[in-house]
Amino acid sequence: MPAVGVTTRAPARLLTRRQRHRREALLAYLFLLPALVVLGAFHLFPAFYSFYMSLYKWEIIQERFVGLRNYVRLAGDPEFLRSLGLTLVYVVATVPVEMAIGLALALLLFQGLRARGFFRLLYFMPNITSLVAAGMVWGWIFNKDFGFANAALEALHLPQQRWLLEPRGVLNLLGLGPSDSAPSEALLAIILVTIWFFLGFHTVVYLSGLTAIPAEMLEAARMDGAGGWRLFRHITFPLLTPTTYFLVLVATIGAMTSFNLVYIMGGGGAGGCGGQPLGTTRIVGLFVFDRFWCQTRLGYASAAAFFLMVVVVAITALNVRFVGRRVQYVD
Amino acid sequence: MWTRPVKRGVLYALMVGAGALVAFPFYWMVSSSLKSNAEASRFPPSLFPTELLFGNYARAWEATPFLRYFINSAIMSIGTVVLELATATLAAYALARMRVPGRRWIFGIMLATLMIPPEAILIPNFIIIKTLQWYDTYWALIIPFAASVFAIFLLRQTFLNVPHELYESAVLDGCSHLRYLWQIVVPLSRSGLAVVALLTFIRTWNAFQWPLIVTGSKDMRPIQVGLLIFQSDVSTNYNLLMAGSAMAVLPLILVFFVAQRQLVQGIARTGLRG
Numbered sequence: 001m002p003a004v005g006v007t008t009r010a011p012a013r014l015l016t017r018r019q020r021h022r023r024e025a026l027l028a029y030l031f032l033l034p035a036l037v038v039l040g041a042f043h044l045f046p047a048f049y050s051f052y053m054s055l056y057k058w059e060i061i062q063e064r065f066v067g068l069r070n071y072v073r074l075a076g077d078p079e080f081l082r083s084l085g086l087t088l089v090y091v092v093a094t095v096p097v098e099m100a101i102g103l104a105l106a107l108l109l110f111q112g113l114r115a116r117g118f119f120r121l122l123y124f125m126p127n128i129t130s131l132v133a134a135g136m137v138w139g140w141i142f143n144k145d146f147g148f149a150n151a152a153l154e155a156l157h158l159p160q161q162r163w164l165l166e167p168r169g170v171l172n173l174l175g176l177g178p179s180d181s182a183p184s185e186a187l188l189a190i191i192l193v194t195i196w197f198f199l200g201f202h203t204v205v206y207l208s209g210l211t212a213i214p215a216e217m218l219e220a221a222r223m224d225g226a227g228g229w230r231l232f233r234h235i236t237f238p239l240l241t242p243t244t245y246f247l248v249l250v251a252t253i254g255a256m257t258s259f260n261l262v263y264i265m266g267g268g269g270a271g272g273c274g275g276q277p278l279g280t281t282r283i284v285g286l287f288v289f290d291r292f293w294c295q296t297r298l299g300y301a302s303a304a305a306f307f308l309m310v311v312v313v314a315i316t317a318l319n320v321r322f323v324g325r326r327v328q329y330v331d
Numbered sequence: 332m333w334t335r336p337v338k339r340g341v342l343y344a345l346m347v348g349a350g351a352l353v354a355f356p357f358y359w360m361v362s363s364s365l366k367s368n369a370e371a372s373r374f375p376p377s378l379f380p381t382e383l384l385f386g387n388y389a390r391a392w393e394a395t396p397f398l399r400y401f402i403n404s405a406i407m408s409i410g411t412v413v414l415e416l417a418t419a420t421l422a423a424y425a426l427a428r429m430r431v432p433g434r435r436w437i438f439g440i441m442l443a444t445l446m447i448p449p450e451a452i453l454i455p456n457f458i459i460i461k462t463l464q465w466y467d468t469y470w471a472l473i474i475p476f477a478a479s480v481f482a483i484f485l486l487r488q489t490f491l492n493v494p495h496e497l498y499e500s501a502v503l504d505g506c507s508h509l510r511y512l513w514q515i516v517v518p519l520s521r522s523g524l525a526v527v528a529l530l531t532f533i534r535t536w537n538a539f540q541w542p543l544i545v546t547g548s549k550d551m552r553p554i555q556v557g558l559l560i561f562q563s564d565v566s567t568n569y570n571l572l573m574a575g576s577a578m579a580v581l582p583l584i585l586v587f588f589v590a591q592r593q594l595v596q597g598i599a600r601t602g603l604r605g
Contacts, residue, residue: 046455208599309451
């Protein structure tokens with residue numbers, strides 16, 4: 001028995017090593033339990049449940065089992081296919097542009113100008129505002145009657161635009177395509193706001209990647225006479241490849257699963273379901289929301305949501321496979 | 332022609348120019364919020380308000396239950412941060428410093444969870460919330476986000492940087508894991524914990540889609556959903572809408588300026604896109 005006055009519990013050597021290890025393992029599981037319960041209940045389980053729901057005719061209540069019928073219907077649903085197309089347009093129009101501008105700004109900040117810390121924060125500021133507030137402010141800027149955008153156009157003697165109310169395609173307005181070509185002017189406005197919102201994120205990550213490049217390499221290359229563009233093309237950019245891969249993945253998945261901004265600027269709220277005007281901004285996330293929240297077709301919406309999830313998981317898995325090492329999280 | 336000072340000048344011009352373009356909407360939001368409705372409805376719009384009507388903010392505040400919305404956002408965000416820190420600290424410590432049989436499986440589950448986009452599991456989570464009768468309660472806003480794999484992994488990295496010799500000497504003094512975690516590891520991991528807290532707070536404060544579907548009454552709605560309702564309340568009074576937006580954004584701008592360094596570092600390390 002431990003003597004009186006000793007404050008510890010049973011001294012370690014009274015338990016065998018095996019017993020100690022088992023105690024520790026149990027304690028470890030206890031530590032892990034809260035996180036695993038929440039993750040299991042609200043992340044993993046719903047992923048499976050989503051598939052389960054998609055196998056049923058499920059409107060307000062669960063009705064009958066229909067197997068893969070919802071998926072077959074989706075494949076033939078012109079609005080769903082349109083939403084996939086619009087999502088593709090949205091991704092292709094935002095991701096490369098955000099990244100290019102982000103990289104350019106990062107390179108700019110990397111030149112060692114004064115007050116670069118301040119400007120780095122400035123470029124990042126849009127990212128910390130909510131997409132809702134951003135949608136409101138830009139909606140006001142793009143207002144067709146009183147907005148700054150149209151005022152700027154007028155000052156440049158260019159025709160006024162309806163912006164977020166304009167369903168006609170950008171190509172059409174430039175005289176280069178049919179009126180239903182994507183993106184509509186409304187979607188273009190949303191694309192521009194998206195780029196504004198996320199460019200700071202790419203700047204911050206690229207800047208971090210740039211500072212990780214060993215200074216000696218850049219020095220050595222400069223001494224060999226490489227300057228400016230050649231330095232960038234042959235040394236800097238290749239060394240940024242891991243950063244670029246990472247950003248492409250994160251930005252693509254983020255764009256594919258977008259909802260907030262597109263919903264707000266596409267006429268969401270006030271009882272509407274977004275996607276305006278005339279459905280030209282209804283990307284996949286909005287399609288799922290519309291079928292779920294506005295049409296209460298839970299089974300059908302779940303099928304679309306599950307499809308989206310599979311695509312995202314596939315892209316992530318492929319990326320890990322082909323790029324090799326994942327970012328530094330796991331040992 | 333491209334002498335060094337000229338090059339430098341061009342770079343500065345680009346940097347400042349880009350900054351002006353990015354910052355312009357913020358300026359426009361604030362300047363529009365201080366205009367009278369008549370002035371805001373002028374075309375072309377004035378670049379600077381003729382009169383600074385700070386009273387617009389009071390009017391916006393009264394037009395809609397902003398106080399309630401802010402309180403709800405605060406409860407939701409602070410509650411989530413506290414719970415997430417708690418669950419992630421325990422889990423990260425276990426994965427960093429304890430014997431965990433089957434740790435590869437647990438890592439695997441967590442990685443799998445990372446790949447699941449939240450938008451894709453919205454509908455099942457909604458059903459779960461309804462089943463638990465958590466609809467329109469703070470539980471629905473907080474509990475589903477009470478654990479985050481990003482947080483766990485980031486904290487694990489942080490904890491691994493706390494030298495293990497400290498533990499070995501603590502154990503000789505009869506220290507349990509929990510005490511070691513609480514009294515030694517946590518105080519030494521302040522910056523990692525701060526980054527997690529910060530990023531989580533921002534993400535939760537700006538959350539929109541989930542609160543939109545799980546809250547139904549003005550008593551429970553956080554600020555982002557409230558802002559949307561406010562938009563329909565004020566219809567064409569854009570100056571008030573801008574005032575409301577400015578108020579919704581202000582708390583985070585303050586947090587941003589106070590914690591800039593940790594924030595930028597945190598974003599660069601985790602790649603959380605916001």
